[in-house]
Amino acid sequence: MLRYIVKRLALMIPMLFTVALLTFFLLRVIPGDIVEVKLRADGGNVSQEVIERERVRLGLDKPLVVQFGDWMKGIVTFDYGTSMWTGQPISREIGIRLGLSMQVAVMAAIVAVLIAVPLGTVSALFRDSWIDYLVRIVTIAGLAVPSFWLGMLIILGLLSLFNWSPPVTYTSFFTDPIANLSQLIWPALAVGYRYAAVVARMLRSSVLEALQEDYIRTARAKGVFERLVIVRHTLPNALLPAITVIGLELAFLMGGLVVTEQVFNLNGIGRLFVEAVTRNDFTLIQTLVMMIAVMFAVVNLIVDLLYGVLDPRVTNQ
């Protein structure tokens, strides 16, 4: 088992290196750099000399290969450098926002699973009845409605019903869990609805498929209670394909939610990313992309390990 994990982690290295290579050089291909944005924006008239000095300060004058090498050296030693815009260490810039984004993502995942598992199962069990149609309408709506728009509806609802609006400052879960949850539950719901819809639809079809399997007939022929036929015999098999979707969606959400964060006034990874891109903050963009790549890879690994726990066929092969 450990061997397998180590092997998988080792396989990540070439993948991450390719991501780094692509991000680094693609960023440099785009015309313009941070110095231009910083100094010449708003029609500022700055002499070329000042610009060159700033470039030298930021290390942008060095050959690309050297810059790339410096960055790689930094990554290996867990020193991600400083933001070209704010001058703050990147680990700090990301650190203060990562907790929030991860928390929203995890809460959305919990919300999604709590909604999707019963909804998808019930929908499959009562296939083509009014219950199924209702669930299908709800899930289709979940896919069709943009999360930020749902977020705006939630805020409007909260404002008009309870005269409550999202606080401007973020409270950490560890300082005040109630305040923290009451702030983050709403974006989690807004995002979780779509998430739940994706998972529920996946689960509906995999439950339908599992119900056709011979072993379900065997279970019924043994006289197993119908409830157990579903919970013990059908669901564990049906959840396997759904887990992949749950994992991928979670990794996606952890990478930040650009518009939803805006709507709920959250200072998360999504917003940081947008700011970094508009400012051509190369060092920050690079590191964010790498972080998201790592998240995807790790979540995928966890999903595969979870597969092994749930499906004995995987472990023993």
Next chain:
Amino acid sequence: MLNTLDIARPVAARPSAQAPLLSVENLRVEFDTSRGRVRAVDGVSWNVYPGETMAIVGESGCGKSVSALAVMGLLAKPAGRVAGGRIMFGDRDLTKLSTSQLRELRGRDIAMVFQEPMTSLNPVLSIGMQLAEPLRIHLGMNAQEARERSIELLGLVGIADAARRLDQYPHQFSGGMRQRVMIAIALTCNPKLIIADEPTTALDVTIQAQVLELMKELSQKLGIALVIITHNLGIVARYADRLTVMYAGRVVEEGTAEQLFARPRHPYTLGLLRSVPRLDRPRAGLLDTIDGLPPNLLAPPTGCRFAERCFLRAAACEADPPLFDLAEGQRSACHRHAKLEQALAARPAAPPLPEAAPSDGEAPLLSVRALRKDFHVPVGQGRHGLVRAVDDVSFDVPRGTTLGVVGESGCGKTTVGRMILRLTPQTSGEVLFEGTDIASASAEAMRKLRLRMQVVFQDPFSSLNPRMSIGDTLNEPQLVYRKARNRREADERSAELLRRVGLVPEMASRYPHQLSGGQRQRVGIARALAMQPSFIVCDEPVSALDVSVQAQIMNLLTDLQNSLGMTFLFIAHDLAVVRHISQRIVVMYLGRVVEAADCDDLYREPLHPYTQALLDAAPVPDPTIERQRAARVLKGEPPSPLNPPSGCTYHTRCPRATAECAGIVPPLREVRPGHFAACIKL
């Protein structure tokens, strides 16, 4: 344990005074489909008496499984339902029970064993869990009691090391072992009745014999009545006391096994019996077939449903036949049952096969020399194991003859066929087709060779592209290989090919799903013929087909060989089928040839103990012969090819093996003229 059973004991006279344990009375089952209502079971009645073994026989779609599922209350919902009749179990009508009353009955009083052991167990639950379930639900045992009883049950069905195996999962069991687990599950609550739906169809012949012996032994020891549903008359000859034959949703004949096998009184039963090639009779010419196809139950014909396919058809058959009472409980739904024997005698005997005699001295069409194939398979934790799927296989196929390759699953017979076609590259050895080594043939030479070597696959359901019409399927290779210059010419040739394989040219516009299994296999043969090959590899071409259709396809192959001088490599697991069609036979075990001989020599005097065991395990559709045969069931299962036994790979199962056998790999040597065997004891 199995040897203690005395198969030869006289069948207990049916205690007719006794009340039946289960009585299906005038049962009707309907399914709603998108194309209308199908009455899959239409007024069927059968009884099972305590302690007896009753077999329900018929081809696919005749309603035999559906009637069993109706008994269990397991019809696919909401499409299927019982539309009439009663199912009496004791004094209770099962059709009137509530869902929860039925659930209490299932697994406790009536248990079921299904066809597919590979998919009938839940892959994510341990065997122990699946065994314990009915014990805890029906008998209220606690976990500890259930575990103890489960260990006992696994021992009962012959699974060694039961305590450890309880914690394993289905994928760690072989097919035969899984079917034993299914039987153990059925036995958990000591049911009064077990319904086994094609319990051995998916298993190899030696494993089939083990499982059937086990079921018979246990049902006798524990006094459980057994209903065996099958399409194979051979397997029930040995085990069934009584038979019910079904056709197109109705019962056409019933009686004791002796009555039905010795003197069938319905032309369908007769047809089923005569369409299977038999090991206990000399090779006949063409097989008797039942022409045509079963009727479509969406719109069943009026009158006798078999009339359309019946050689005895007369005006009287326009009326619905009742089940006529004949002597001693035998009943037949044929108006002309009294004329059957007379009419049969008047029928001309099948013409003998013109023996395809290879002319001496002529070079064989195909020569295989020391062929070997190694596969690297993952064995977990990133490691790989070596499987020698085929090892040192050599044979010749003379022009115009058929070589049969026979063996159980995993013996390497399909791999040999694939290497001959260069669909799988060989590890070493030579395949010489008309003297050309196909391994070293250039791409251009291979393209030419492909025209001359074709293949017919086992599964007619998955080997045709579902999105291509039959015409397109046949045209494609002709256009690719320039057998036809243009589309019109290809169409014409396809029509001719369809006629050649006994289909109408109009079939060209249809799609595979609109065809029956037999028709699809005919299309598969037509596709092979389109290239005008001189050699065809037939990889289990009839094993997925019903017996009456199987006979049609085998007759077609025989006919093609006689008229076109075709050469076949015929790969199969059914000894009787191989014998019927082949001139020479190669028996394989775990990648090696263990015996090779001319067909008649091999069956008259099998030399290798494995060939003998295979022949012993092959069922013969005759209860008198079967019950006199000793229960010489081959023990154990084929060893894992990942870790084959040393020396003779068969020594672990061989009754004649001694210490020597583990040390020497026996060479294939000529024991009699032209008769080779790989055994040092000969």
